[in-house]
Amino acid sequence: MRVLAAMSGGVDSAVAAARAREAGHEVVGVHLALSARPATMREGARGCCSVEDSRDARRCADVLDIPFYVWDMADRFREDVIEPFVAEYAAGRTPNPCLRCNEKIKFSAVLDRARALGFDAVATGHYARLDDGVLRRAADPDKDQSYVLGVLTADQLAHAMFPLGDSLKSEVRAEAARRGLVVAEKPDSHDICFIPSGDTRGFLSDRVPDAPGELVDAVSGAVLGEHGGVQNFTVGQRHGLGLSRPAPDGRPRYVLGIEPVSRQVRVGPAEALEVTALTTETPVWHGPRGVVGDVTVQVRAHGGLAPASVEVHDDGLAVTLGAPLRGVAPGQAVVVYHGDRVLGSATIAATS
Amino acid sequence: MxxxxxxxTTPMLPVAVAAYTEALGRVGNPSSLHTAGRRARRDVEEARETIAAAVGALPTEVVLSTGGTEGDNLAVKGLYWARRAQDPRRTRVVVSAVEHHAVLDAAEWLASHEGATLVVLPVDAVGRVTPEALRAELAAHGDATALVSVMWANNEVGTVNDVRGLAEVAHEFGVPLHTDAVQAVGSLPVDFAASGADALSLTGHKLGGPVGVGALLLRRDATCVPLLHGGGQERDVRSGTLDVAGTVALAAAVHAAVEAxxxxxxxxxxxxxxxxxxxxxxxxxxxxxxxxxxxxxxxxxxxxxxxxxxxxxxxxxxxxxxxxxxxxxxxxxxxxxxxxxxxxxxxxxxxxxxxxxxxxxxxxxxxxxxxxxxxxxxxxxxxxxxxxxxxxxxxxxxxxxxx
Incomplete structure (x- = not known):
């Protein structure tokens, strides 16, 4: 096959490209330039879009003896990932940009262009297993990224390749060193690549105009204070509420819900965060129709697991949890697993 | 392939490879006074004469450098500083819109750090700067202009400018003209004296010489403030131990390319x-x-x-x-x-x-x-x-x- 290896400049995508090549595929490395004005040097452990990262990727491609190009995806990334990310926060929801990037950039814009240019598949350094079009959790439970790939359709998965799914991260690093890849010891990237400072609130405050609203006690209905805008809040958040007085019972208060129209933010005790049902939209489903029991759902990238049963509709999944989950934020994806197999996903619209 | x-970049010419490899085996700093130094100095000066003869310059006008980027930076910044020192009103740097980044970014840097006013001359639909466009600019601001820089031949679309005509206009207003001739030398007839330009950048690797060697042709009467300070090896305009083998190879390549x-x-x-x-x-x-x-x-x-x-x-x-x-x-x-x-x-x-x-x-x-x-x-x-x-x-x- 002709395989396009998306190379971020990190160790995972470099080893993925190496393995695709070793498997006998004709591999071309492509670094995605996602920022119109990339920084010259990488800052800290965040981001993968600096010129330095691009050079790391190119150096790895050289060592692997594969052609290497940089594709400018900055416009698409801004339109399909960054702008919706800002809009979601402004609407009081909590988006997952990594998942959106996989859905709209890596396995859409890049995959489409790759197929049009004669490639058969896009390979990435994600930790997930893919057998005959079935997406499964990775062998390394700490690195498993099937959650952020759960949004991919059958057609997208049919042209995806995840060569690291059966490996532990430690094995991948060792392999990189053995192959002479300079990125073998490069730190893992964390958080949101387009916010290298890590300051999501600051990033949003530069882009979302302040729109004050009330902070309301969910139990008593009392107005506790005012806030600068719903983009500053996420369901389950405890810190940064800006409340000067403690709750009467002295216990911490959490964001329970965000009402985008009135801009009212409801806060309350931890146990009030517990939800047992999810309604969702924009489903992607690979499993059987109807009511599917005995599944596990995951509602955020790390943790947030619960047994559940799912009723599958064309326009969403109705999820009934077998045990309550806390801090489930509308806008996040729910990914449904049967064992380690991904059955599908949807975007959380509401909880109860 | x-x-x-x-x-x-173009493959090195066999004569340049031969001259280069032959010279690499010899020791000698051209600034040394002993026999090895004198031999090295002779090699460099003969090479300088060869380059000068090939491009219509005097040997003393050949300022050896590391190539096009250094030549362009030295000309744009050095002429700007020298001209402004002579008359503080001269802060306008006039460049064409199609210059290589070595000129454009140097000029932009002068604007952002050295108080220059960047003036970008428009080009026509084929990418050429007309002497009329330059005249219009200098007629309005000639007294306040430090230098003009217009490339001889464009690296992207290959358009050749009327350097002689542009130099005549610049000189009418007493303004020096630099031309980036990196793509021109060895590709078309270039005569520094006849062109009227005050400074001209050329580089080895575009004409069959090695990468990392080039020259700024700088008229005897042009004053230019150095970028690199040190031993003052090149007319006190450029410092750094001379690259004997590189210069010898550059001369061999320039001679062969220009002759061809x-x-x-x-x-x-x-x-x-x-x-x-x-x-x-x-x-x-x-x-x-x-x-x-x-x-x-x-x-x-x-x-x-x-x-x-x-x-x-x-x-x-x-x-x-x-x-x-x-x-x-x-x-x-x-x-x-x-x-x-x-x-x-x-x-x-x-x-x-x-x-x-x-x-x-x-x-x-x-x-x-x-x-x-x-x-x-x-x-x-x-x-x-x-x-x-x-x-x-x-x-x-x-x-x-x-x-």
Missing amino acids: TYLDHAA VPRRVVELAALRDDLVARLIEAVPDATLNGVPLDAPAVNGGPARLAGNAHLSFPGCEGDSLLMLLDAHEIECSTGSACTAGVARPSHVLLAMGVDEAAARGSLRFSLGHSSTAADVDAAVAAIGPVVERARGALARAGERVGS
């Missing part, structure tokens, strides 16, 4: 004309950017670099074309500036009035001394299917954006 990227110009211009233009005609035959809506192939001569030489073929392929992304041609072992360029390898639409094409989509779908094929008819055949054979595939890719992207 079919190498059609000679404007990026009359023959090479005819040969390359014939190959290039055949390439352009057949590319357009294969892709009928492709268009040639820059000066028409039959344009009248400029300063007694070709109006367009003889090896330059720069075309737009509607409906294509240049980097798709590049990648697909690379897979067919055809090596060419989009000719545009790169940041982290990201293709941006060329500032040269935009300045010529080419729209952004067409600018993105452009390729530069540049022929040189090792090019053959077989190279042309290979490029022509590949282009049809490559353009078709690249169009499919862009059309698909368009559908999704529209959906």
Whole structure:
């Protein structure tokens, strides 16, 4: 096959490209330039879009003896990932940009262009297993990224390749060193690549105009204070509420819900965060129709697991949890697993 | 492999390789007074005389440097500082819109850090600066102008400027003119004295010499503040131990390339004309950017670099074309500036009035001394299917954006 290896400049995508090549595929490395004005040097452990990262990727491609190009995806990334990310926060929801990037950039814009240019598949350094079009959790439970790939359709998965799914991260690093890849010891990237400072609130405050609203006690209905805008809040958040007085019972208060129209933010005790049902939209489903029991759902990238049963509709999944989950934020994806197999996903619209 | 990227760098000429490798074996710093130093000094000075003779300069006007970027920076910044020191009103730096980044970014830096006012001269639809445009600028601001910099031949579209005419206009207003002739020397007749230019950058690796050696030709009467301070080896304008082997190789390459110009211009233009005609035959809506192939001569030489073929392929992304041609072992360029390898639409094409989509779908094929008819055949054979595939890719992207 002709395989396009998306190379971020990190160790995972470099080893993925190496393995695709070793498997006998004709591999071309492509670094995605996602920022119109990339920084010259990488800052800290965040981001993968600096010129330095691009050079790391190119150096790895050289060592692997594969052609290497940089594709400018900055416009698409801004339109399909960054702008919706800002809009979601402004609407009081909590988006997952990594998942959106996989859905709209890596396995859409890049995959489409790759197929049009004669490639058969896009390979990435994600930790997930893919057998005959079935997406499964990775062998390394700490690195498993099937959650952020759960949004991919059958057609997208049919042209995806995840060569690291059966490996532990430690094995991948060792392999990189053995192959002479300079990125073998490069730190893992964390958080949101387009916010290298890590300051999501600051990033949003530069882009979302302040729109004050009330902070309301969910139990008593009392107005506790005012806030600068719903983009500053996420369901389950405890810190940064800006409340000067403690709750009467002295216990911490959490964001329970965000009402985008009135801009009212409801806060309350931890146990009030517990939800047992999810309604969702924009489903992607690979499993059987109807009511599917005995599944596990995951509602955020790390943790947030619960047994559940799912009723599958064309326009969403109705999820009934077998045990309550806390801090489930509308806008996040729910990914449904049967064992380690991904059955599908949807975007959380509401909880109860 | 079919190498059609000679404007990026061209293979070293055998005479230059021979001179280079022979000189590498000898010890000697030309600034030393002993026998080895004297021998090295003699090698350098003979090389300097060879270069001077080949390009119509005096030996003392040859300031050896590391190449085009250093020459351009030294001329633009050094002339600016010197001219402003003579008269503090002179803060305007006049450059053409199609300059190489070594000139453009140096001038922008002067504007952002040294109090300069950057004046960008427009170009016409073929990428040429007219003496009238320069006259209009200097008539209004001649007294406040530090220098003018206009390239001899454009690296992307190959357009040749009337340097003599531009220098005459600059001198009417008492302003020095620098010209980046990196693409010109060895490709068309260049005579520094006859051109009237006050400073001229050239580099070895574009004409069959080594990378990392070049020269700034600087008129005897031009004053220029150095960028690099130290031993003052080159007229106190440029410091650094002289690269004897590199200079000897540069001289061998300049001599051979300049001597071959009359023959090479005819040969390359014939190959290039055949390439352009057949590319357009294969892709009928492709268009040639820059000066028409039959344009009248400029300063007694070709109006367009003889090896330059720069075309737009509607409906294509240049980097798709590049990648697909690379897979067919055809090596060419989009000719545009790169940041982290990201293709941006060329500032040269935009300045010529080419729209952004067409600018993105452009390729530069540049022929040189090792090019053959077989190279042309290979490029022509590949282009049809490559353009078709690249169009499919862009059309698909368009559908999704529209959906």
